[in-house]
Amino acid sequence: MARNEYYTYKDSPINGDIMMSVQVFDIITKQVAAEDKDIKLDTSKGFSVTGTKNLVNCTIKDNEVYVTVHVRIKYGTNITAKTKELQKKIASGIKEMAAVTVKSVDVVVEAIDF
Numbered sequence: 231m232a233r234n235e236y237y238t239y240k241d242s243p244i245n246g247d248i249m250m251s252v253q254v255f256d257i258i259t260k261q262v263a264a265e266d267k268d269i270k271l272d273t274s275k276g277f278s279v280t281g282t283k284n285l286v287n288c289t290i291k292d293n294e295v296y297v298t299v300h301v302r303i304k305y306g307t308n309i310t311a312k313t314k315e316l317q318k319k320i321a322s323g324i325k326e327m328a329a330v331t332v333k334s335v336d337v338v339v340e341a342i343d344f
């Protein structure tokens with residue numbers, strides 16, 4: 231059974247809650263990773279479908295967003311520089327699209343693609 235996790239905006243201009251499903255953060259993370267030609271999601275960790283918790287694992291704890299993404303890096307790419315760049319892109323993509331500051335982005339490099 232799928233679990234429902236939601237980020238709740240605290241500064242709603244009117245009465246009522248504004249909530250965003252954890253799957254929204256999954257989708258943004260997958261899209262950001264897909265835009266980089268030197269990075270691929272590590273599909274050996276699961277299926278590339280919305281909400282898959284193996285390729286991309288977004289969680290919400292105490293109304294803070296945490297992201298873990300499993301990737302494969304193209305051979306010849308500076309792994310450290312590329313993963314730092316991906317961290318920044320994921321955090322800024324979520325900030326731009328959802329107005330949410332991500333608490334952490336963990337990038338797990340599972341393999342090198344030749």
